[in-house]
Amino acid sequence: MMSRVIISALFAGALAGLIAGVLQLVFVQPVLLHAELYESGELVHFGAQAVSAHPELPGFEPVRDGLSLIFTMLTYTGYALLMIAAISIAEERGAHVDGRTGLLWGIAGFVAFHLAPGFTLAPEVPGVAAADVTARQIWWFATAGSAAVAMWLIGFGQGWTAWGVATILLLAPHIIGAPEPDTFTGPVPTEIGALFAARALGVGLAAWVLLGCFAGYFWRSEGAREARTT
Template identity: 65%
Template structure:
């Protein structure tokens, strides 16, 4: 059954990507996050004190915290893989070839949909920063992801200028409407840490999604996945 092929391909692609993504997060993102938490807790103070070292001693490896991060990354990217491979299956049934090579573009599209498009107006945030109501932000985030997903599909498979125009409107509309913003700006974390966190979160997210696309394209075409569809 085709569903079995989707599940098998997504499971292998998601777990493989999740482990790589977790490693990238532990190396590049978590140190910045732990640094920000020192300011959130008050252990470090940015304003109104003597200059603070930009390289403080951070907490070391924590088996529970880091183990849960690895498990969570594997689960999240398996969920992403299910959506991605499901769409790949639909595209293949409509005559489009799926390969590891074009899987890179599928992955990049996923990054744009889930990270870049919403992140333009709601950037990744370090702990302790001011923010608008969580419910309103979640509504805006989901709406933006759906809008961007439809736009990317139209850009990839649309066959007319009308489809491309609709895609452009879908990409811009959430940002024209505007994301929920806090009424005041507060926060103890230096802006340098906040900008570094956002940049690394985007970078790791893009790398992980491209890896996911390549893995999804590869596992979709493995003999094991094909046999699972036949069985």
């Protein structure tokens, strides 16, 4: 069982992380680099002259971008380990998980780790005003954890009690509210911040859907292989 979990998570996480890393390099990184020009003062929003919305940005850098890909693959491998562990528990309860049903697991993971925290604490570009990082991290982990439990209760809970608890877990962090800065300042145009948030969430959705599909596929494939060898 343990080898099945590890092998499935490694393959699923590496593949999904590689695709997510490429999508981030193509769609998210250019927005970050653009924001950094305002953070450093190289570009000034609302300056005396109009600023181009399409400045020249650094091209592909093998070391930086290669490390970024590796880090993303490691990150999604960690997510895959969590997902495969949950899938193994669900299978013991009678659930059937394969590449197709894994898509639902991916959507649930996206809701828990991206959409739920981002609903109140949106992805941020460099240079924007932000509250204390420790307070934000605590709120993020609490929100992601409660949303993950809520997804489990929605999927496997029985009756209105479980679904009611799931609703409370999803709403509570946002009713309490995320830490906010005392004042809203920052040199980055709001258009760049909005584009970054949209692309970060979009890439996150694609990555998690792929992760769920890969996790379900490799979990089922490894199970079939173990059955043939025993």
